Amino acid sequence: MAAKIRKGDKVIVLTGRDKGRTGEVIEVRPAEDRALVRGINMVKRHQRQTAQQEGGIISKEGAIHLSNLALADPNDSKPTRVGFKIIGEGEDRKKVRVAKRSGAEIDG
Numbered sequence: 001m002a003a004k005i006r007k008g009d010k011v012i013v014l015t016g017r018d019k020g021r022t023g024e025v026i027e028v029r030p031a032e033d034r035a036l037v038r039g040i041n042m043v044k045r046h047q048r049q050t051a052q053q054e055g056g057i058i059s060k061e062g063a064i065h066l067s068n069l070a071l072a073d074p075n076d077s078k079p080t081r082v083g084f085k086i087i088g089e090g091e092d093r094k095k096v097r098v099a100k101r102s103g104a105e106i107d108g
Helices: none
Strands: 010-013 022-029 034-037 042-047 056-061 069-072 082-087 094-099
Antiparallel strands (some): 010 069, 022 034, 042 056, 082 094
16 A cells, blocks of 8 residues: 655644644654654664763654645645545556645655
8 A cells, every 4th residue: 555654755743732832753664663763753762881872861753643644735834635646557557645635746
């Protein structure tokens, strides 16, 4: 199945403490239906000191459920749902993601 939200997409948080904020997807975890979004859902973690890394409390992104994210429309950056459209004929057919709000094709 084609994923509606992919790595590199610009998304908007629909609910939770980061509601309304936007960010770029840096990792998608399809088995868990979750994604990591740059700068969103920051959590503090205790890090043990190693030869490569300093110890202490570090901030990093926590996973957020895909149902709480919406793709940003390429035209006006407002939240949109995602649809699919088959373009081309014969051997050149391709399935592309389309923004339901504006009908614009989504890069990726």
